Amino acid sequence: MKNLLGLVILGCIVTSSVALAKPSLLVVFPGTNYQTSAENIFFLGTAPPDGQVLINGKPINRSKAGHFAPSFPLQLGENVFSVRNRNQELQIKVTRLATQPELPQGLAFAKDSLTPAADIARLPGELICFSALAPPNASVSVTLANQTVVLSAQPQQAQLPSNLAALTGRNQPTTAQSIAVKYEGCTTIQQLGSPIESSLIYGNNIISGAVVPNSGKTVDLGKPEFQLTLNGKNITQLGSGKIEILSPAQLPVAEVIAESGVARTGASTDNSRLTPLPQGTRATVTGREGEWLRLDYGAWINSKETRILPGAIPPQTVIRSVGYRQVPGATEIVFPLQVPVPVSVQQGSNNFILTLYNTTAQTDIIRLDDNPLISRLDWQQVAPGQVQYTFNLKKAQQWGYKLRYNGTSLVLALRHPPTISHNKHKPLAGIKILLDPGHGGKESGASGPTGYLEKDVNLVVSKSLRDELVKRGATVVMTREDDKEVSLVERQKIISREQPAIALSIHHNSLPDDGDAEKTKGFAAFWYQPQAHGLAVFLQNYVVKKIGRPSYGVFWDNLALTRPADAPSVLLELGFMSNPDEFEQVVNPEEQKKIAKAIAQGITEWFKSVK
Numbered sequence: 153m154k155n156l157l158g159l160v161i162l163g164c165i166v167t168s169s170v171a172l173a174k175p176s177l178l179v180v181f182p183g184t185n186y187q188t189s190a191e192n193i194f195f196l197g198t199a200p201p202d203g204q205v206l207i208n209g210k211p212i213n214r215s216k217a218g219h220f221a222p223s224f225p226l227q228l229g230e231n232v233f234s235v236r237n238r239n240q241e242l243q244i245k246v247t248r249l250a251t252q253p254e255l256p257q258g259l260a261f262a263k264d265s266l267t268p269a270a271d272i273a274r275l276p277g278e279l280i281c282f283s284a285l286a287p288p289n290a291s292v293s294v295t296l297a298n299q300t301v302v303l304s305a306q307p308q309q310a311q312l313p314s315n316l317a318a319l320t321g322r323n324q325p326t327t328a329q330s331i332a333v334k335y336e337g338c339t340t341i342q343q344l345g346s347p348i349e350s351s352l353i354y355g356n357n358i359i360s361g362a363v364v365p366n367s368g369k370t371v372d373l374g375k376p377e378f379q380l381t382l383n384g385k386n387i388t389q390l391g392s393g394k395i396e397i398l399s400p401a402q403l404p405v406a407e408v409i410a411e412s413g414v415a416r417t418g419a420s421t422d423n424s425r426l427t428p429l430p431q432g433t434r435a436t437v438t439g440r441e442g443e444w445l446r447l448d449y450g451a452w453i454n455s456k457e458t459r460i461l462p463g464a465i466p467p468q469t470v471i472r473s474v475g476y477r478q479v480p481g482a483t484e485i486v487f488p489l490q491v492p493v494p495v496s497v498q499q500g501s502n503n504f505i506l507t508l509y510n511t512t513a514q515t516d517i518i519r520l521d522d523n524p525l526i527s528r529l530d531w532q533q534v535a536p537g538q539v540q541y542t543f544n545l546k547k548a549q550q551w552g553y554k555l556r557y558n559g560t561s562l563v564l565a566l567r568h569p570p571t572i573s574h575n576k577h578k579p580l581a582g583i584k585i586l587l588d589p590g591h592g593g594k595e596s597g598a599s600g601p602t603g604y605l606e607k608d609v610n611l612v613v614s615k616s617l618r619d620e621l622v623k624r625g626a627t628v629v630m631t632r633e634d635d636k637e638v639s640l641v642e643r644q645k646i647i648s649r650e651q652p653a654i655a656l657s658i659h660h661n662s663l664p665d666d667g668d669a670e671k672t673k674g675f676a677a678f679w680y681q682p683q684a685h686g687l688a689v690f691l692q693n694y695v696v697k698k699i700g701r702p703s704y705g706v707f708w709d710n711l712a713l714t715r716p717a718d719a720p721s722v723l724l725e726l727g728f729m730s731n732p733d734e735f736e737q738v739v740n741p742e743e744q745k746k747i748a749k750a751i752a753q754g755i756t757e758w759f760k761s762v763k
Contacts, residue, residue: 176200177237179244180599181730182665187247190666194223195244196730198601199237206236213670219601219732221669251311252330253285259385261286262332266378268393270442273370275398277342278439282391284378285332291381292335296395297373303335316664318707320672341373341397371397398438405464406445408433408457415451415494419444425710426451427496432557435494435510436466449494449509467491468510469560471539474518474529479565481651483525485543487562495562497717499550499682504543506564511539524568549762550683551653552719567719570653572763578625579756585621586629586652588713589614590659590723593637598662598729604739606660606729607635613726613744614658620752640712647716654687654720654755657713660738661704661725673734674704678723680714687758688722694754699746701727701737724751 179197182188195207201218204211212222224233226248235242253262262285274280282294282303292303310325317323376391413429419441429451439446443455448466469490476485487508498505513533520529528544543566552567573581589610591597597606611632618628629650631643647655661676663669675695677688689706696703704725713723726747727738737743 177205177235177240177242178601178603179235179242180601180603182244182246184243185245185247187249188226188665189249189251190226190664191248192223192225192666193246194221194663194665194667194669194730195233195235196221196599196601196669197235203238206234208234215732215736217732217736219735221601221730221732223666223668223670253332255285255287255332259287259380259382259387261378261380261389265332266389266391268376268391268395268441270393271396271440272393272442273396273398273440274341275400275438277340279338279340280395281336281338282376282378283334283336284380285334286380287331287382288333289382290333290335291379293379294337294376294391295379296339296376297341299339301337301339303337306334306336309334320664320667322666369399369402371399373397393442396440403466404437405434405461405467406437406447406453406455406458407461408453409459410457413453413457415447415453417452419446419452423452425715428555429453429494430492430555430557430562432492433494434461434464434467434492447494451494466510467493468512468537469493470512470514471508472514472516474515474531474541476520476523482565482567483523485529485541485564485566486558487541487564489560489562492557492560492562495555497553497555501548502545504545504550504553504566506541506543507534508539508541508562510537512537513539525566547762549686550720552651552683553717554648567651569762570759572759573625575625580621580759581625582627583625583759584627584629584650584652585755586631586647586650586655586719587614587618587621588631588643588655588657590657590713592632592635595637598660600729600735600739601732602735604729604735606662609660609729609738609744610658611635613748616745616748617656617658617751620749621755624752624756643713644716647721648718652719653759654722655713655716655718656751656755657721657723659723659725661728662730663728667730669728669730670732672704673728673731674702675727676704676707676725678707678709678711678714678725679721680708680710681717681721683717684714684720684722686762687720690758690761691722691724691751691754694757695747695750698750698753701747704728 177199179195181196182193198219199205201216205214205220212220214220226246228248228250231246231248233244235244253265255262265285267283282301284292284303286292294301294303310327312325313323373395375394378389378391380387408429408431411431413433415426415429416423435447435449437445438448444452445455445458446452471487471489474487476483493511494509496507518529520526525545526543527546530542532540534540551569554565556563570583573579575581591607591610599605618630621628629652631646632638663672677692679685679688692706711723714721727734729735729738
């Protein structure tokens, strides 16, 4: 969610961690000069409860304590707001930025609209597509390797909002009109014998073009040149990204050097994450886009997380026997391979599916004795070079897993369920629980209307929750116990090191700029790994019913503290700092103790339910 500085941070509006005196009128958000692309914005602040607060001369609603969070529509460009209480007045300027590209004056392409925008490399025969934003009724084309590709005007596409729109319910496509028109066209370049032949695509027709020399190595076609013609005038502009055609006989091989390589669905951090690749994984590079590499099984990875292995051939392996061993608290399955290959994981209700890529089965024997976790292991060659292993589990709840390469052998550790205590007075005895008080130090999190910071209330509630869990016999590990900054990566490492039965990250919520802060309130649970879904839903239902808080909902969300696979990991948003009424509950010491106790009771009941 957007903070006061325009940075995206989970569930919060960020302010500086400064001791705030209580002036007669305080506007916490937006800042004096604020920029946004949202169509609406809410004002968060407070003033003495007696008297009125006026924004642009109109009185606004306030809570009994004097807090306010009204929303206002924004015009494109500058919007000036006057906030007045008695003899005090604040001027706040909010600039709404255009989301549609604007054409420059005269004959020109829209700024930064030419694609490819970065250097790309493709295999022979793959589509290479170009696009540009230009005035209507223009003729647009691209010249590449002495061939011309005509770019055709495209029907206007709907625009999708950011993922944060799911938090406000405003995630429908929009069809805002744009002055600029998008022109697109594609070509393929085929390798035929010694030359490379270019085939240009016009609609559904492929037209052969001229050839360029082929040395059997990667061919650098240079940067495309874009041409724009309108009313008898024309301009040319060189693209910013050059284009290469890879040689199938000399494709590079990449090895993952990061501890856990982030695999994605495309060449950007905007693209979704896939199963992380264990350190040592090797794969053939079949494409490049800027600093991103496309791997042979379809995923993309940032080149900074890899190294190229000179002279290596495309990794392929066979697999024969599969073994297992018991280690404290887990079963380890060992897959002996000739080379470390990419993997993916899928968790089901009663199974765990592991897929090995670039792998061919020669398996005749697998040993798996009676096991506290696994009832049966099945496997099949689901496609050429793709072997799938299905672990049928004795119970639906899964407790965490870890993948690593030990040399060329893949080791999958499946954690066993914790031992549930039968002690009525200490029902959580023997269970380790990790609590993560969100934010801390310079990362202050959300702000309430008085300037009270989320990081502080997160810590207060987490300590109260810790005490409640300890009373019930649990061993509790905290990622922080004072106001210090702990990076998200370090928090993940603590979970991995401590191997708790469950991990809970404690937060308080806020909204994106266009959220309805006056009406939005409630308790929410966030999960990412399927093994955490049951815990998230259970705690959401239990706490909402137990203390009568409204429900904001249960969300699948790609967050740093929901992604850990070592244990069921859930992030809880206990209430909204940005809601004038709910804020009073958030900062009330008795309410803080009440919600901590309810969460502890919910955790206890959940462990009983998954015996």
